[in-house]
Amino acid sequence: ARPRVGYFFTGKTGTELLTEKLKKITxxxxxxxxVVVNENVSVYDAITTMFLEDVGTLFVVNEKSLLVGVLSxxxxxxxxxxxxxxxxxxVHIIMTRMPNITYCEKDDLLIEAAQQLIEKQIDSLPVILxxxxxxxxxxxxxxxxxxxxxxxxxxxxxx
Amino acid sequence: ARPRVGYFFTGKTGTELLTEKLKKITxxxxxxxxVVVNENVSVYDAITTMFLEDVGTLFVVNEKSLLVGVLSxxxxxxxxxxxxxxxxxxVHIIMTRMPNITYCEKDDLLIEAAQQLIEKQIDSLPVILxxxxxxxxxxxxxxxxxxxxxxxxxxxxxx
Numbered sequence: 001a002r003p004r005v006g007y008f009f010t011g012k013t014g015t016e017l018l019t020e021k022l023k024k025i026t027x028x029x030x031x032x033x034x035v036v037v038n039e040n041v042s043v044y045d046a047i048t049t050m051f052l053e054d055v056g057t058l059f060v061v062n063e064k065s066l067l068v069g070v071l072s073x074x075x076x077x078x079x080x081x082x083x084x085x086x087x088x089x090x091v092h093i094i095m096t097r098m099p100n101i102t103y104c105e106k107d108d109l110l111i112e113a114a115q116q117l118i119e120k121q122i123d124s125l126p127v128i129l130x131x132x133x134x135x136x137x138x139x140x141x142x143x144x145x146x147x148x149x150x151x152x153x154x155x156x157x158x159x
Numbered sequence: 160a161r162p163r164v165g166y167f168f169t170g171k172t173g174t175e176l177l178t179e180k181l182k183k184i185t186x187x188x189x190x191x192x193x194v195v196v197n198e199n200v201s202v203y204d205a206i207t208t209m210f211l212e213d214v215g216t217l218f219v220v221n222e223k224s225l226l227v228g229v230l231s232x233x234x235x236x237x238x239x240x241x242x243x244x245x246x247x248x249x250v251h252i253i254m255t256r257m258p259n260i261t262y263c264e265k266d267d268l269l270i271e272a273a274q275q276l277i278e279k280q281i282d283s284l285p286v287i288l289x290x291x292x293x294x295x296x297x298x299x300x301x302x303x304x305x306x307x308x309x310x311x312x313x314x315x316x317x318x
Contacts, residue, residue: 022313047240051233056282073232074210080239081206111313114306123215123302143282143302147273150305154181154270 022153027113028106030149031127031139036061039068043079043094044086046071057124059137060095066134067103067126069095103128106139110149113141181312186272187265189308190286190298195220198227202238202253203245205230216283218296219254225293226262226285228254262287265298269308272300 035053037046039060046058050073060069071091079094080086103126104113113125127139194212196205198219205217209232219228230250238253239245262285263272272284286298 022309044240047236051237056232073215073236077206077232077236077239078210080236081203081245086240111310114310117306118303118310143306144277146309147276147302147305150181150309151270151273151277 025110030145034137034140039092042087043089069097184269186267189304193296193299198251201246202248228256
């Protein structure tokens, strides 16, 4: 029989091929390093940490280093226009806490994380590792990561 | 001659086709409504406006409604941990001002705006209309818009 060589029509358009490519990218390929603070640090110290580390979201952990909360720039800005001294308020008072935290895992699809960011109207998700005693924070995935994915698609650097 | 019908190999991969598709999307297809404040409003009022409008960036205009500055959540957070009363500081003191503002126009390519957001490490660009007397703000393009583009690509909703 004649060998089947050459190119064959797959019935797929460029968009469909892209969709398949995008659908295979996982969170771990684009995630950033997480910045965490202890639940007992003050709002003032959390704001300082946010500036020093230049991130838009801090993850809050307990003494066992397990995830207990999330602090966005919006949360900190809201606290900062209050009347109280920011050095006197611990972050656990103002943080978003479990079970209201949306998180993902490193092997989740990037596009599902993107959908979560849009649906929940948040800037960032913690990437977590499930342990018997709770959730360990191992990464951070943000709208900046998503913007980079888009830029990389056009630069043809996407693997 | 035999009519040329059927499918032909174009030498392009799925990624290349996508790239061409992405390269055609303009800012106006995904831009959001801009939120502006006058340069003489207080930092306190700007923060209130940011919460009311639920945006991460405010554009600052002069009495002629022309762009003179940009205020990010980060700018407002930095001001809010200072010692001064936020109701006494006008935003023009703390804003990023021309010529340090990165902007785009509605017919610019979305992907170029995405590259600007990454390179300049900012969350948002004003979409402007150039006039003889200055820049009129007509839109806002953000990392949220970029995340939506990514989600739409997979949903096959991209035109």
